[in-house]
Amino acid sequence: MNLVVDWLNSVLWSTPVIYFILAVGLLFTVLTRFLQVRHIKEMVVLMFQGKSSKEGVSSFQALSIALSGRVGTGNIAGTATAIAFGGPGAIFWMWTIAFIGAGSAFIESTLAQIYKVNQDGQYRGGPAYYIEKGIGWKWFAIIFAFSAILAMSLLMPGIQSDSIAAGLDNAFGVEKWVTGLLLIVLIGIIIFGGVKRIATVAQYVVPFMALAYIFVAVIIISMNISQLPEVFMLIVKSAFALESAFGGMLGLAVMWGVKRGVFSNEAGQGTGPHAAAAAEVSHPAKQGLVQAFSVYIDTLFICSATAFMILITGMYNTKAADDSYIVNNLPGVEPGAGYTQAAIESVMPGFGSGFVAIALFFFAFTTIMAYYYMAETNIAYLTRGKDPKIAMFILKVVLLGATFLGAIRESGLVWDLGDVGLGLMVWLNLIAILMLAKPALAALKDYEAQKKQGLDPVFDPEKLGIKNADYWTNEYKQKNKDNVS
Template sequence: MEKYVSFLNGILWSDIVIYILLGIGLLFTILTRFLQVRHLKEMVTLLFQGKSSEAGVSSFQALSIALSGRVGTGNIAGVATAIAFGGPGAVFWMWTISFIGASSAFIESTLAQIYKVKQDNQYRGGPAYYIEKGIGWKWFAVLYALTAIIALAILMPGVQSNSIAIGVDNAFGINPVITGITIVILLGFIIFGGIKRIANAAQIIVPFMALGYILISLIIIAMHISELPAVISLIFRSAFGLDSAFGGIIGMAISWGVKRGMYSNEAGQGTGAHPAAAAEVSHPAKQGLVQAFSVYIDTLFVCSATAFMILFTGMYNTQAGDGSFIVNNLKGIEAGPGFTQAAINSVLPGFGAGFVAIALFFFAFTTLMAYYYIAETNIAYLTRGKNSNWPMLALKLGILATTFYGTMNEASLAWALGDIGLGVTVWLNIIAISILAKPALVSLKDYEKQKKQGLDPVFNPKALGIKNADYWEEEFKRDTEFTLSKRKVE
C-alpha cells in the first residue's frame, strides 16, 4: 500500500507542482497589492468585531474554528519532519508560503462569504458553494465536496490522532488504544453538539493552547538568545543552498518547507473558507482579512516557535536524499514530536515530553473538530433539500472510526495518506480560486473605498456586478428597507 501512496504523493507534490502553488500565491499577493502588509492593523482590529447570531458565529469564533484546523500536529510534528528531510532551510520556505498564502486565504475566505447561503438556519459556504454559484460548474463543486469529505473524514484525521498517541506514549507510556478511546469519547461529545459547541470549544481552547506553547518557546529562546544570529543565518543560508552542510538539499528544503507549510496553514486548501462563511459580518472582505491573519498566527508564530526550539537546542536529525545523515543528533528517534520533546527536555529536564504530549493533544484535537465541521459542511452541500440526518450520522461515526484507527497506524503511512488528502483538495481549490478571484478582488476594492469614506462597509453585490450572491442581495435589500422605514418614522 505504501508503494502506491508514495507514487500518488510523488505526482501531487512534484517539484513543478510546488513552484506552481508558490506562483499562484505570489500572483494573489500582487493582485491584492500585498494586503497582508497593508492591512495588518485592520486584520487585528477586525478580530474582535462582530457578534454571533442564531445563524452564524462571530468573527473571532470563525477565526478560532479556522485556527483549530490550521494549528494542529503540523505545527509540532510537521515542522520537525520538514527539518528532518529539508534541513533548517525548510523553515524559511514555510515562512514564505505563509506570507504569500495569506493572500490566498483572503481570496478563498472572501469568496466563501460572498457566495454563502442560509441553510437549515445556519450559514454555510466554502469551495463547493462558490464553485457552483461563482463559476457555474456544479460537477466540479460536487467533485470538491466528495474529495473534501474523503480527505477530511478518512485520510487526514489519522495524522492528528497518530501524533497524539505517539506523544502520549512517549511521555506517559499510555497504550495507544486507551488514547484512541479517550479521543473518540471527547470528540464525539463535541461534534454531536453542532457548530455552536464546536465554536465555543474552539474559542476557549485555541488561544489558551497557542499562547502557552509560544510562552515556553520564548523561555527557551531567551535562554539561548546569544545564538539567535547564528540560527537565523543557518536558516537563510540553508534555504538558498549557501551552507556547506545543507547546500546539496536545497530542492528538498523548498519542497518540504512548502508542503509542510501548506499542511500547517492550509492556505489555498479551502478548509479555512468553510468557517469563514459561517461568520456574521457586514462585508465579505472583513472575514477575508481575519482569515488572512490566521495564517500568520499559525506559521509565523506557532510553527516558528517549534522551529526555534529545535534549532536552538540542536535536537534534530536531517537526512540527505540517499538516506545518509547530514545531522544525526537524535539517534533512533523518528522525525516528529520526539524532536520537540527532546528540545524542551534539554533545557527543562523532565518537562519536555509531558508538555509536548499535552500541547499535541490540544493542537490535534481541535484540528479534528475543524475537520468534522468542514466535512459536515460538504455533506450539507450535497444533501440540500434532502434529509441529511443519516449522512450526518454516518460522517460522525466515520470520523470517529478513522480517528481511532489513526492512533494504531504507522506514523509514516498516516502522514503519507494525509498528504494525498491535502494534495487533492489543494489542487481542486486552487483551480477554482484562480478562475474566480475577480469577485474577491472587487470586494476588497469596495471595502477599501468605503473605509476611506469613513464608513463601516456594507456589501451590495449588484452594484459591484457580482452575480448569484443571493444571501447578500437579500441582506442589502432588507437593510435598505429598514433604513427607509426608520427615516419615515423619524
C-alpha cells in the same frame, strides 16, 4: 497500498505543483497589492469585531474554528519533519508560503463569504458553494465536496490522532488504544453538539494553548538567546544552499517547506473558507482579512516557535536524499514531535515531553473537531433539499473510526495518506480561486473605498456586478431594512 499512496503523492506533490502553489500565492499577493502588509492592523482590529447571530458565529469564533484546523500536528510534528527531510532551510520556505499564502487565504475566504447561503438556519459556504455559484460548474463543485469529505473525515484525522497517541505514549506511557478511545469519546461529545459547540470550544481552547506554547518557546529561546542570530542565518543560508552542510538540499528544502507549510497553515487548501463563511459580517472582505491573519498566527508564530526551539537546542536529525545523515543529534528518534520534546527537555528536564504531549493533544484534538465541521459543510452541500441526518451520522462514525485507527496505525502511512487528502483539495481549490479572483478583488477594492470614506463597509454585490451572491442581495438587504425600520 503503500506503492499506490506513494505514486499519488509523487503526482500531487511533484515539483511543478510545489512551484504552482508558490506562484498562485505570489500572484494574489501582487493583485491585492500586498494586503498582508498594508492591512495588518486592520486584520487584528477586525478579529475582535462583530457578534454571533442565530445563523452565524462571530469573526473571532470563525477565526478560532479556522485556527483549530490550522493549528495542529503540523505546527509541532510537521515543522520537525520539514527540518528532518528538508534541513533548516525548509523553515524559510514555510515562512515564504505563509507570507504569500495570506493572499490566497484572503481570496478564498472572501469568496466563501460572497457566495455563502443560509441553509437550514445556519450559514454554509466554502469551495463547493463558490465553485457552483461563481463558476457555474456544479460537477466540479461535487468533485471538490467528495474530495473534502474523503480528506477531512477519512484521510487526515489519523495524522492528528497518531501524533496525540505518540506524544502521550512517549511522555506518560499511555497505551495508544487507550488514547484512541479517549479521543473518540471527547470528540463525539463535541461534534454531536453542532457548530455552536465547536465554535465555543475552539474560541477558548485554541488561544489558550497557542499562548502557552509560545510562552514556553520564548523561555527556551531566551535561555539560548546568544545562539539566535546564528540559527536565523542557518535557516536563511540553508534555504538557498549557501550553507555547506546543506548545500545539496535546495530542492528538498523548498519541497518540504512548502508542503509542510501548506499542511500547517492551509492557505489555498480550501479548508479555511468553510469557517469563514459561517461568520456574521457586513462585508466579505472583513472575514477575508481576518482569515489571512490566521495564516500568520499559525506559521509565523507557532511553527516558528517550534523551529527555533529545535534548532537553537540542536535537537534534530536531517537526512540527505540518499538517506545518509547530515545531522544525527537524536539517534533512533523518528522525525516528529520527539524533536520538540527533546528540545524542551534539554532545557527543562522532566517538563518537555509532558508539555509537548499536552500541547499536541489540544492542538490536534481541536483540528479533528474542525475537520468534522468542514466535512459536515460538504455533506450539507451535497444533501441540499434532502434530509441530511443519515449522511451526517455516517460522517460522524467514519471520522471517529479514522481517528481511532490513526492512533494505533503505523505513523508513516498515516502521514502519506494525509498528504494525498491535502493534495487533492489543494489542486481543486487553487484552480477554482484562480478562476474566481475577480469578485474577491472587486470586494477588496470596494471595502477599501468605503473605508477611505470613513464608512463601516457594507456589501452590495449588484453594485459591483457580482452575480449569484444570493444571501447578500436578498436576505442581508432584508435584514438591514428590518433593522432600520
